[in-house]
Amino acid sequence: MSGYRERGSRLGGGTVVWTRTAGTGSQRVLPDGCTDLIWTDEGGTAPEGRLFVAGPDTRAQLAAAPPGARYVGLRFAPGTGPSVLGVPAHELRDRRVPLSALWPGARVRRLTGRVAGHAAAGAAEPGGPAAAVGRALEDAALGRLDEAPPPDPVLAGVVAGLAHGRSVADVARSAGLGERLLHRRSLAAFGYGPKTLGRVLRLNRALDLARDGLPFAEVAVAAGYADQAHLAREVRTMAGVPLRRLLAESG
Template sequence: MYREWVSGIPGVVAWEATRAPSGSGGNTVLPDGCMDLIWHEDGFLVAGPDTRAQFSDLATRRKLTAVRFAPGLGPVFLRVDASELRDQRVSLDQIWAPRRVRDIVAAVEGDPGSGLVDAVRRDLDDARRSPLSGLAGALGSGMTVPEAASVIGWSERTLRRRAHQAFGYGPKTLSRVLRFQRAIARARAGEDPATIAAECGYSDQSHLAREVRALSGSTLGDLVRRSSGP
Protein backbone atom coordinates (compact mmCIF):
# COMPACT_ATOMS: atom_id res chain seq x y z
CA MET A 1 0.00 0.00 0.00
CA TYR A 2 1.22 3.48 -0.89
CA ARG A 3 0.24 6.70 0.87
CA GLU A 4 1.38 10.32 0.97
CA TRP A 5 0.98 12.97 3.63
CA VAL A 6 1.70 16.66 4.05
CA SER A 7 5.18 17.23 5.45
CA GLY A 8 4.65 20.84 6.41
CA ILE A 9 7.72 21.79 4.35
CA PRO A 10 7.03 23.76 1.16
CA GLY A 11 7.95 21.64 -1.84
CA VAL A 12 8.37 18.40 0.14
CA VAL A 13 5.89 15.52 0.27
CA ALA A 14 6.33 12.57 2.63
CA TRP A 15 5.31 9.10 1.51
CA GLU A 16 5.33 5.51 2.63
CA ALA A 17 5.01 2.17 0.86
CA THR A 18 4.38 -0.94 2.90
CA ARG A 19 5.85 -4.29 1.96
CA ALA A 20 3.84 -5.93 -0.83
CA PRO A 21 3.17 -9.70 -0.90
CA SER A 22 5.84 -11.86 -2.50
CA GLY A 23 5.31 -12.28 -6.23
CA SER A 24 3.21 -9.12 -6.57
CA GLY A 25 5.69 -7.58 -9.02
CA GLY A 26 6.75 -3.94 -8.90
CA ASN A 27 5.74 -0.48 -10.02
CA THR A 28 6.55 1.79 -12.92
CA VAL A 29 7.80 5.15 -11.68
CA LEU A 30 7.02 7.94 -14.12
CA PRO A 31 9.28 10.96 -14.71
CA ASP A 32 8.07 14.02 -12.82
CA GLY A 33 11.15 16.23 -12.32
CA CYS A 34 11.34 15.31 -8.63
CA MET A 35 13.99 13.63 -6.50
CA ASP A 36 13.33 11.28 -3.58
CA LEU A 37 15.24 10.35 -0.45
CA ILE A 38 14.09 6.86 0.55
CA TRP A 39 14.75 5.06 3.83
CA HIS A 40 14.45 1.29 4.23
CA GLU A 41 15.82 -1.33 6.59
CA ASP A 42 19.19 -1.44 4.81
CA GLY A 43 19.80 2.32 4.66
CA PHE A 44 19.06 5.32 2.48
CA LEU A 45 18.59 5.48 -1.27
CA VAL A 46 18.47 8.58 -3.47
CA ALA A 47 16.30 8.52 -6.58
CA GLY A 48 17.50 11.09 -9.07
CA PRO A 49 15.39 13.00 -11.61
CA ASP A 50 14.17 10.72 -14.38
CA THR A 51 13.95 11.26 -18.11
CA ARG A 52 12.08 8.02 -18.68
CA ALA A 53 9.94 5.53 -16.79
CA GLN A 54 11.78 3.36 -14.26
CA PHE A 55 10.74 -0.02 -12.91
CA SER A 56 11.00 -0.45 -9.14
CA ASP A 57 10.41 -3.51 -6.99
CA LEU A 58 11.73 -1.93 -3.77
CA ALA A 59 8.35 -1.98 -2.07
CA THR A 60 7.91 -5.69 -2.79
CA ARG A 61 10.88 -6.47 -0.57
CA ARG A 62 10.69 -3.98 2.29
CA LYS A 63 8.83 -1.08 3.84
CA LEU A 64 9.83 2.32 2.48
CA THR A 65 9.59 5.74 4.11
CA ALA A 66 10.60 8.73 2.02
CA VAL A 67 10.38 12.36 1.10
CA ARG A 68 9.87 13.66 -2.42
CA PHE A 69 11.46 17.00 -3.32
CA ALA A 70 9.81 19.27 -5.86
CA PRO A 71 11.90 20.03 -8.96
CA GLY A 72 15.01 22.02 -8.03
CA LEU A 73 14.76 21.43 -4.27
CA GLY A 74 16.41 18.02 -3.92
CA PRO A 75 19.91 19.21 -4.86
CA VAL A 76 19.66 21.97 -2.24
CA PHE A 77 19.10 19.45 0.53
CA LEU A 78 21.44 16.81 -0.86
CA ARG A 79 24.11 19.36 -1.85
CA VAL A 80 24.76 17.70 -5.15
CA ASP A 81 24.51 18.58 -8.85
CA ALA A 82 21.23 17.02 -9.99
CA SER A 83 22.68 16.05 -13.36
CA GLU A 84 25.01 13.61 -11.57
CA LEU A 85 21.96 11.65 -10.42
CA ARG A 86 19.88 11.77 -13.60
CA ASP A 87 18.10 8.42 -14.13
CA GLN A 88 20.08 6.99 -11.20
CA ARG A 89 19.29 5.22 -7.92
CA VAL A 90 22.27 5.49 -5.57
CA SER A 91 23.04 4.85 -1.92
CA LEU A 92 23.18 8.01 0.18
CA ASP A 93 26.68 7.13 1.40
CA GLN A 94 27.91 7.59 -2.18
CA ILE A 95 26.93 11.27 -1.92
CA TRP A 96 27.37 12.25 1.71
CA ALA A 97 30.25 12.03 4.16
CA PRO A 98 29.90 9.23 6.75
CA ARG A 99 29.18 11.64 9.59
CA ARG A 100 26.21 13.23 7.83
CA VAL A 101 24.85 9.80 6.93
CA ARG A 102 25.13 8.71 10.56
CA ASP A 103 23.24 11.82 11.68
CA ILE A 104 20.24 11.18 9.45
CA VAL A 105 20.24 7.46 10.26
CA ALA A 106 20.05 8.38 13.94
CA ALA A 107 17.23 10.84 13.18
CA VAL A 108 14.94 8.15 11.77
CA GLU A 109 15.39 5.64 14.58
CA GLY A 110 12.08 4.79 16.22
CA ASP A 111 9.86 6.89 13.93
CA PRO A 112 11.21 7.05 10.36
CA GLY A 113 8.41 9.24 9.03
CA SER A 114 8.61 12.14 11.46
CA GLY A 115 12.37 11.75 11.93
CA LEU A 116 13.06 12.06 8.22
CA VAL A 117 10.76 15.07 7.84
CA ASP A 118 12.37 16.79 10.84
CA ALA A 119 15.86 16.19 9.42
CA VAL A 120 14.88 17.65 6.06
CA ARG A 121 13.19 20.65 7.68
CA ARG A 122 16.24 21.39 9.80
CA ASP A 123 18.66 21.30 6.88
CA LEU A 124 16.45 23.18 4.44
CA ASP A 125 15.87 25.93 6.99
CA ASP A 126 19.61 26.53 6.93
CA ALA A 127 20.05 26.13 3.17
CA ARG A 128 19.54 28.62 0.38
CA ARG A 129 16.72 27.42 -1.83
CA SER A 130 17.32 27.25 -5.56
CA PRO A 131 16.69 30.52 -7.41
CA LEU A 132 15.26 28.29 -10.14
CA SER A 133 12.50 26.84 -7.97
CA GLY A 134 10.00 29.21 -9.58
CA LEU A 135 11.06 28.08 -13.04
CA ALA A 136 9.54 24.63 -12.59
CA GLY A 137 6.21 26.20 -11.68
CA ALA A 138 6.36 28.49 -14.68
CA LEU A 139 7.22 25.71 -17.11
CA GLY A 140 4.66 23.47 -15.46
CA SER A 141 1.97 26.03 -16.23
CA GLY A 142 2.96 26.13 -19.90
CA MET A 143 5.48 28.98 -20.13
CA THR A 144 8.00 28.52 -22.94
CA VAL A 145 11.73 28.36 -22.31
CA PRO A 146 12.46 31.72 -24.04
CA GLU A 147 9.70 33.33 -21.96
CA ALA A 148 11.13 31.85 -18.76
CA ALA A 149 14.64 33.04 -19.61
CA SER A 150 13.29 36.53 -20.24
CA VAL A 151 11.42 36.61 -16.93
CA ILE A 152 14.48 35.47 -14.96
CA GLY A 153 16.75 37.83 -16.90
CA TRP A 154 19.18 35.20 -18.12
CA SER A 155 20.26 34.10 -21.55
CA GLU A 156 18.89 30.75 -22.68
CA ARG A 157 22.42 29.36 -22.50
CA THR A 158 22.78 30.37 -18.84
CA LEU A 159 19.34 29.03 -18.09
CA ARG A 160 20.23 25.65 -19.61
CA ARG A 161 23.44 25.38 -17.60
CA ARG A 162 21.80 26.31 -14.31
CA ALA A 163 18.81 24.05 -15.02
CA HIS A 164 21.07 21.01 -15.46
CA GLN A 165 22.49 21.65 -11.99
CA ALA A 166 19.12 22.21 -10.34
CA PHE A 167 16.86 19.77 -12.20
CA GLY A 168 19.21 17.23 -13.74
CA TYR A 169 18.42 18.24 -17.30
CA GLY A 170 17.74 21.31 -19.40
CA PRO A 171 14.59 23.45 -19.28
CA LYS A 172 13.18 21.95 -22.48
CA THR A 173 13.34 18.45 -21.02
CA LEU A 174 11.87 19.68 -17.74
CA SER A 175 9.07 21.39 -19.66
CA ARG A 176 8.41 18.17 -21.57
CA VAL A 177 8.28 16.10 -18.37
CA LEU A 178 5.97 18.55 -16.60
CA ARG A 179 3.67 18.78 -19.63
CA PHE A 180 3.52 14.97 -19.59
CA GLN A 181 2.50 15.06 -15.92
CA ARG A 182 -0.21 17.65 -16.64
CA ALA A 183 -1.57 15.45 -19.40
CA ILE A 184 -1.71 12.37 -17.15
CA ALA A 185 -3.45 14.29 -14.37
CA ARG A 186 -6.10 15.59 -16.75
CA ALA A 187 -6.61 12.15 -18.29
CA ARG A 188 -7.09 10.62 -14.83
CA ALA A 189 -9.61 13.37 -14.11
CA GLY A 190 -11.67 12.10 -17.05
CA GLU A 191 -10.78 14.53 -19.84
CA ASP A 192 -10.61 13.24 -23.39
CA PRO A 193 -7.24 13.01 -25.21
CA ALA A 194 -8.15 15.54 -27.90
CA THR A 195 -8.88 18.23 -25.31
CA ILE A 196 -5.76 17.35 -23.33
CA ALA A 197 -3.58 17.58 -26.43
CA ALA A 198 -4.99 20.97 -27.42
CA GLU A 199 -4.83 22.54 -23.96
CA CYS A 200 -1.47 21.10 -22.85
CA GLY A 201 0.41 22.38 -25.88
CA TYR A 202 0.74 19.26 -28.03
CA SER A 203 0.41 19.77 -31.77
CA ASP A 204 -2.30 17.12 -31.98
CA GLN A 205 -3.52 13.91 -30.35
CA SER A 206 -0.90 11.82 -32.16
CA HIS A 207 1.85 14.04 -30.73
CA LEU A 208 0.42 13.49 -27.25
CA ALA A 209 0.39 9.72 -27.80
CA ARG A 210 4.00 9.69 -29.03
CA GLU A 211 5.22 11.73 -26.05
CA VAL A 212 3.39 9.54 -23.56
CA ARG A 213 4.89 6.45 -25.15
CA ALA A 214 8.40 7.95 -25.20
CA LEU A 215 8.33 9.00 -21.54
CA SER A 216 6.40 6.10 -20.04
CA GLY A 217 6.73 3.18 -22.44
CA SER A 218 2.97 2.90 -22.27
CA THR A 219 -0.25 4.46 -23.56
CA LEU A 220 -2.28 7.19 -21.93
CA GLY A 221 -5.14 4.75 -21.42
CA ASP A 222 -2.87 2.29 -19.62
CA LEU A 223 -1.57 5.04 -17.34
CA VAL A 224 -5.09 6.07 -16.40
CA ARG A 225 -5.85 2.48 -15.38
CA ARG A 226 -2.87 2.15 -13.09
CA SER A 227 -1.01 4.42 -10.69
CA SER A 228 2.66 5.18 -10.18
CA GLY A 229 4.51 3.94 -7.09
CA PRO A 230 7.96 4.23 -5.52
Protein backbone atom coordinates (compact mmCIF):
# COMPACT_ATOMS: atom_id res chain seq x y z
CA MET A 1 0.00 0.00 0.00
CA SER A 2 1.70 3.22 -1.09
CA GLY A 3 0.66 6.77 -1.82
CA TYR A 4 -3.04 7.58 -1.70
CA ARG A 5 -5.86 5.63 -3.32
CA GLU A 6 -9.62 5.57 -2.99
CA ARG A 7 -12.60 3.62 -4.32
CA GLY A 8 -16.34 3.83 -4.02
CA SER A 9 -17.78 2.12 -0.97
CA ARG A 10 -20.53 -0.45 -0.71
CA LEU A 11 -22.34 2.08 1.49
CA GLY A 12 -23.00 4.11 -1.66
CA GLY A 13 -24.11 7.73 -1.70
CA GLY A 14 -20.62 9.10 -2.23
CA THR A 15 -18.91 7.27 0.65
CA VAL A 16 -15.39 6.10 -0.26
CA VAL A 17 -12.73 3.75 1.10
CA TRP A 18 -9.25 5.26 1.01
CA THR A 19 -5.73 4.09 1.82
CA ARG A 20 -2.52 6.00 2.48
CA THR A 21 1.02 5.26 3.59
CA ALA A 22 2.73 8.09 5.46
CA GLY A 23 5.85 9.59 3.96
CA THR A 24 8.18 12.10 5.53
CA GLY A 25 6.80 15.37 6.85
CA SER A 26 3.20 16.35 7.55
CA GLN A 27 0.23 15.97 5.25
CA ARG A 28 -2.25 18.82 4.85
CA VAL A 29 -5.79 17.48 5.26
CA LEU A 30 -8.33 19.87 3.76
CA PRO A 31 -11.90 20.35 4.99
CA ASP A 32 -14.39 18.43 2.86
CA GLY A 33 -17.62 18.29 4.88
CA CYS A 34 -17.06 14.61 5.68
CA THR A 35 -16.41 12.40 8.71
CA ASP A 36 -13.95 9.48 8.51
CA LEU A 37 -13.62 6.19 10.38
CA ILE A 38 -9.90 5.36 10.23
CA TRP A 39 -7.67 2.41 11.11
CA THR A 40 -3.91 2.87 11.40
CA ASP A 41 -1.05 0.65 12.47
CA GLU A 42 0.95 3.80 13.41
CA GLY A 43 4.06 2.39 11.82
CA GLY A 44 3.89 -0.72 13.99
CA THR A 45 3.80 1.06 17.37
CA ALA A 46 0.42 -0.52 18.25
CA PRO A 47 0.22 -4.33 17.84
CA GLU A 48 -3.37 -4.33 16.56
CA GLY A 49 -3.43 -0.78 15.30
CA ARG A 50 -6.07 1.64 16.47
CA LEU A 51 -9.41 2.97 15.29
CA PHE A 52 -10.34 6.62 15.49
CA VAL A 53 -12.72 9.13 13.95
CA ALA A 54 -11.78 12.32 12.15
CA GLY A 55 -14.59 14.83 12.44
CA PRO A 56 -15.65 17.42 9.87
CA ASP A 57 -13.04 20.17 9.68
CA THR A 58 -13.49 23.90 9.26
CA ARG A 59 -9.78 24.48 8.57
CA ALA A 60 -6.95 22.39 7.17
CA GLN A 61 -5.25 20.01 9.59
CA LEU A 62 -1.59 19.03 9.45
CA ALA A 63 -1.33 15.29 10.07
CA ALA A 64 2.07 13.93 11.10
CA ALA A 65 2.87 10.22 11.35
CA PRO A 66 5.95 7.95 11.36
CA PRO A 67 7.10 7.22 7.80
CA GLY A 68 5.56 3.97 6.62
CA ALA A 69 2.53 4.16 8.91
CA ARG A 70 -0.49 2.72 7.13
CA TYR A 71 -3.96 4.24 7.13
CA VAL A 72 -7.23 2.83 5.83
CA GLY A 73 -10.29 5.04 6.09
CA LEU A 74 -13.98 5.06 5.38
CA ARG A 75 -14.96 8.60 4.40
CA PHE A 76 -18.69 9.05 4.88
CA ALA A 77 -20.57 11.27 2.48
CA PRO A 78 -21.77 14.52 4.15
CA GLY A 79 -24.65 13.71 6.50
CA THR A 80 -23.98 9.95 6.69
CA GLY A 81 -21.46 9.79 9.53
CA PRO A 82 -23.84 10.44 12.44
CA SER A 83 -25.99 7.41 11.54
CA VAL A 84 -22.94 5.15 11.74
CA LEU A 85 -21.11 6.77 14.64
CA GLY A 86 -24.14 7.50 16.80
CA VAL A 87 -23.32 11.12 17.68
CA PRO A 88 -24.24 14.47 16.09
CA ALA A 89 -21.54 15.62 13.71
CA HIS A 90 -20.97 18.93 15.51
CA GLU A 91 -19.65 17.02 18.55
CA LEU A 92 -16.75 15.85 16.33
CA ARG A 93 -16.06 19.13 14.53
CA ASP A 94 -12.30 19.79 14.13
CA ARG A 95 -11.53 16.80 16.38
CA ARG A 96 -9.79 13.41 16.21
CA VAL A 97 -11.49 11.02 18.62
CA PRO A 98 -10.80 7.36 19.53
CA LEU A 99 -13.67 5.16 18.38
CA SER A 100 -13.81 3.79 21.93
CA ALA A 101 -15.07 7.22 23.06
CA LEU A 102 -18.15 6.77 20.85
CA TRP A 103 -18.91 3.04 20.87
CA PRO A 104 -18.92 0.49 23.72
CA GLY A 105 -15.41 -0.70 24.52
CA ALA A 106 -16.19 -4.37 23.88
CA ARG A 107 -17.52 -3.58 20.41
CA VAL A 108 -14.44 -1.55 19.54
CA ARG A 109 -12.11 -4.29 20.79
CA ARG A 110 -13.89 -6.88 18.64
CA LEU A 111 -13.71 -4.63 15.59
CA THR A 112 -10.05 -3.78 16.22
CA GLY A 113 -9.17 -7.45 16.45
CA ARG A 114 -11.17 -8.23 13.31
CA VAL A 115 -9.52 -5.42 11.37
CA ALA A 116 -6.05 -6.43 12.57
CA GLY A 117 -6.77 -10.00 11.49
CA HIS A 118 -7.75 -8.79 8.03
CA ALA A 119 -4.58 -6.70 7.85
CA ALA A 120 -2.43 -9.71 8.76
CA ALA A 121 -4.19 -12.17 6.44
CA GLY A 122 -4.92 -9.75 3.63
CA ALA A 123 -1.76 -10.45 1.65
CA ALA A 124 -3.52 -13.52 0.26
CA GLU A 125 -6.74 -11.62 -0.55
CA PRO A 126 -7.61 -9.62 -3.69
CA GLY A 127 -6.22 -6.10 -3.26
CA GLY A 128 -3.94 -7.06 -0.38
CA PRO A 129 -4.11 -5.97 3.29
CA ALA A 130 -5.50 -2.47 2.60
CA ALA A 131 -8.46 -3.83 0.66
CA ALA A 132 -9.15 -6.40 3.37
CA VAL A 133 -9.14 -3.73 6.10
CA GLY A 134 -11.40 -1.52 4.01
CA ARG A 135 -13.93 -4.33 3.65
CA ALA A 136 -13.89 -4.90 7.42
CA LEU A 137 -14.61 -1.21 8.05
CA GLU A 138 -17.45 -1.29 5.52
CA ASP A 139 -18.96 -4.37 7.19
CA ALA A 140 -18.90 -2.62 10.56
CA ALA A 141 -20.50 0.54 9.14
CA LEU A 142 -23.19 -1.42 7.31
CA GLY A 143 -24.00 -3.23 10.54
CA ARG A 144 -24.43 0.07 12.33
CA LEU A 145 -26.65 1.43 9.56
CA ASP A 146 -28.92 -1.59 9.94
CA GLU A 147 -29.46 -0.58 13.57
CA ALA A 148 -29.75 3.19 13.13
CA PRO A 149 -32.46 5.51 11.81
CA PRO A 150 -31.75 6.53 8.20
CA PRO A 151 -29.99 9.84 7.49
CA ASP A 152 -32.23 12.90 7.21
CA PRO A 153 -33.55 12.61 3.61
CA VAL A 154 -33.93 16.39 3.22
CA LEU A 155 -30.23 16.98 3.64
CA ALA A 156 -29.13 15.26 0.42
CA GLY A 157 -30.85 18.06 -1.44
CA VAL A 158 -29.17 20.60 0.83
CA VAL A 159 -25.72 19.27 -0.08
CA ALA A 160 -26.57 19.24 -3.78
CA GLY A 161 -27.91 22.78 -3.68
CA LEU A 162 -24.93 24.20 -1.80
CA ALA A 163 -22.50 22.29 -4.04
CA HIS A 164 -24.05 24.08 -7.02
CA GLY A 165 -23.54 27.47 -5.39
CA ARG A 166 -27.12 28.21 -4.37
CA SER A 167 -27.69 30.57 -1.45
CA VAL A 168 -28.62 29.28 1.99
CA ALA A 169 -32.00 31.04 1.78
CA ASP A 170 -32.75 29.41 -1.58
CA VAL A 171 -31.68 25.98 -0.34
CA ALA A 172 -33.81 26.35 2.79
CA ARG A 173 -36.87 27.26 0.71
CA SER A 174 -36.34 24.27 -1.57
CA ALA A 175 -36.06 22.00 1.48
CA GLY A 176 -39.25 23.43 2.98
CA LEU A 177 -37.38 24.59 6.07
CA GLY A 178 -36.79 27.90 7.78
CA GLU A 179 -33.15 28.98 7.85
CA ARG A 180 -32.86 28.51 11.63
CA LEU A 181 -34.22 24.96 11.44
CA LEU A 182 -31.95 24.19 8.50
CA HIS A 183 -29.01 25.45 10.55
CA ARG A 184 -29.86 23.16 13.51
CA ARG A 185 -30.34 20.11 11.32
CA SER A 186 -27.14 20.89 9.42
CA LEU A 187 -25.13 21.08 12.64
CA ALA A 188 -26.25 17.58 13.58
CA ALA A 189 -25.73 16.11 10.11
CA PHE A 190 -22.66 17.94 8.79
CA GLY A 191 -20.95 19.39 11.85
CA TYR A 192 -21.56 23.00 10.91
CA GLY A 193 -24.23 25.24 9.45
CA PRO A 194 -25.09 25.46 5.77
CA LYS A 195 -23.09 28.64 5.21
CA THR A 196 -19.87 26.98 6.37
CA LEU A 197 -20.70 23.80 4.47
CA GLY A 198 -21.20 25.90 1.34
CA ARG A 199 -17.77 27.50 1.81
CA VAL A 200 -16.16 24.07 2.22
CA LEU A 201 -17.84 22.66 -0.88
CA ARG A 202 -16.96 25.78 -2.89
CA LEU A 203 -13.30 25.48 -1.85
CA ASN A 204 -13.14 21.89 -3.04
CA ARG A 205 -14.89 22.82 -6.28
CA ALA A 206 -12.30 25.57 -6.85
CA LEU A 207 -9.40 23.21 -6.15
CA ASP A 208 -10.73 20.67 -8.65
CA LEU A 209 -10.89 23.38 -11.31
CA ALA A 210 -7.42 24.69 -10.49
CA ARG A 211 -5.92 21.18 -10.61
CA ASP A 212 -7.40 20.84 -14.09
CA GLY A 213 -5.27 23.80 -15.15
CA LEU A 214 -7.92 26.53 -15.31
CA PRO A 215 -6.41 30.01 -14.69
CA PHE A 216 -7.07 31.29 -11.18
CA ALA A 217 -9.25 34.20 -12.36
CA GLU A 218 -11.47 31.76 -14.24
CA VAL A 219 -11.50 29.39 -11.27
CA ALA A 220 -12.87 32.20 -9.11
CA VAL A 221 -15.74 32.91 -11.50
CA ALA A 222 -16.61 29.27 -12.16
CA ALA A 223 -16.55 28.33 -8.46
CA GLY A 224 -18.73 31.24 -7.39
CA TYR A 225 -16.27 33.65 -5.76
CA ALA A 226 -16.67 37.41 -6.16
CA ASP A 227 -13.25 37.68 -7.79
CA GLN A 228 -9.74 36.20 -7.69
CA ALA A 229 -8.87 38.12 -4.52
CA HIS A 230 -11.86 36.57 -2.78
CA LEU A 231 -10.71 33.11 -3.88
CA ALA A 232 -7.20 33.83 -2.59
CA ARG A 233 -8.48 34.95 0.83
CA GLU A 234 -10.73 31.92 1.24
CA VAL A 235 -7.98 29.47 0.27
CA ARG A 236 -5.51 31.04 2.69
CA THR A 237 -8.11 31.13 5.49
CA MET A 238 -9.32 27.55 5.10
CA ALA A 239 -6.19 25.80 3.79
CA GLY A 240 -3.56 27.87 5.60
CA VAL A 241 -1.41 28.49 2.51
CA PRO A 242 -1.78 30.32 -0.83
CA LEU A 243 -3.47 28.48 -3.69
CA ARG A 244 -0.30 28.02 -5.75
CA ARG A 245 1.53 26.40 -2.83
CA LEU A 246 -1.48 24.22 -2.07
CA LEU A 247 -1.53 22.92 -5.63
CA ALA A 248 2.22 22.24 -5.48
CA GLU A 249 1.80 20.25 -2.25
CA SER A 250 -0.94 18.08 -3.73
CA GLY A 251 0.81 17.69 -7.08
